[in-house]
Amino acid sequence: MAAKPLFHSSAAFQKTSDTSQISSAQFRSSEVEQTHFRSSSFSKRNPALRMKTSRDPMSLTQEIVDDKQKTAVLTESVPDLFSEMKHRFLSFKKEKYLADLERFKALAKAQAPKFMVIACADSRVCPSSVLGFEPGEAFVIRNVANLVPPYENGPTEVNAALEFAVNSLNVENILVVGHSCCGGIRALMSMEDEMNSSSFLHNWVAVGKTARSKTKAVASKLGFDLQCKHCEKESINRTLLNLLTYPWIKDKVAERQLVIHGGYYDFTNCTFEKWSLDHGEDDNSSVDNQYSTKNHEFWS
Numbered sequence: 525m526a527a528k529p530l531f532h533s534s535a536a537f538q539k540t541s542d543t544s545q546i547s548s549a550q551f552r553s554s555e556v557e558q559t560h561f562r563s564s565s566f567s568k569r570n571p572a573l574r575m576k577t578s579r580d581p582m583s584l585t586q587e588i589v590d591d592k593q594k595t596a597v598l599t600e601s602v603p604d605l606f607s608e609m610k611h612r613f614l615s616f617k618k619e620k621y622l623a624d625l626e627r628f629k630a631l632a633k634a635q636a637p638k639f640m641v642i643a644c645a646d647s648r649v650c651p652s653s654v655l656g657f658e659p660g661e662a663f664v665i666r667n668v669a670n671l672v673p674p675y676e677n678g679p680t681e682v683n684a685a686l687e688f689a690v691n692s693l694n695v696e697n698i699l700v701v702g703h704s705c706c707g708g709i710r711a712l713m714s715m716e717d718e719m720n721s722s723s724f725l726h727n728w729v730a731v732g733k734t735a736r737s738k739t740k741a742v743a744s745k746l747g748f749d750l751q752c753k754h755c756e757k758e759s760i761n762r763t764l765l766n767l768l769t770y771p772w773i774k775d776k777v778a779e780r781q782l783v784i785h786g787g788y789y790d791f792t793n794c795t796f797e798k799w800s801l802d803h804g805e806d807d808n809s810s811v812d813n814q815y816s817t818k819n820h821e822f823w824s
């Protein structure tokens with residue numbers, strides 16, 4: 525009789541042990557399922573990691589670490605850029621501002637630039653760097669492909685700047701500066717004839733469609749790159765003519781109070797062409813039937 529309880533006790537122990545193993549297995553299964561659920565849920569919120577979660581855990585962990593390291597490097601590089609910018613600003617303050625303090629004090633009260641410059645937004649063609657304009661010498665506006673819409677197109681930031689420069693600052697010269705390898709002109713030349721686009725870029729460069737049409741007419745046998753180069757210069761002349769659609773500009777040009785110039789900067793060989801638009805009968809280089817260019821110069 526004494527052995528019977530021992531037998532029952534051993535069976536109970538075996539049963540308890542089996543139950544414990546089953547519970548442990550269920551716990552591990554539940555833990556894996558929860559981990560998978562968290563990983564799946566996270567990957568749904570983060571599509572970039574969706575592909576990674578299908579790989580083995582060690583690979584996923586390493587890739588997450590790599591991504592964090594890349595982000596850290598990118599974050600660290602931003603202060604370096606501003607550190608360099610700070611150095612440049614302090615150099616400007618020491619070498620220019622403080623060295624010519626009286627002139628900068630005068631500029632703080634008023635500006636009287638002789639030039640308005642309309643240049644491309646391209647980072648390689650900063651007019652102040654290329655042409656050496658100092659603070660107070662040029663009122664500058666920059667946009668894609670250095671375009672000016674005609675007067676009838678209505679208000680834009682370009683003609684707002686024109687109105688202020690011509691009527692309030694009384695600039696004596698407007699210089700439109702185009703350049704080589706212009707991405708805006710390439711976009712213009714790549715457009716289809718009757719393209720309706722939701723692209724801001726295409727809708728903007730369409731201002732130059734007259735220059736594009738003339739380029740296609742006279743340079744159709746040239747390769748695309750040479751057509752673009754031709755259009756870069758043709759677009760400048762079309763912009764000069766668009767300036768004359770503004771009544772206050774046309775009147776001042778006629779009264780010889782304002783002169784309109786074109787310029788072309790070729791940064792592939794660092795040369796600059798300059799010419800002036802004139803309304804006269806004795807000039808040689810025809811822009812159209814009414815206006816022509818003069819005083820053409822080539823700087824190299």
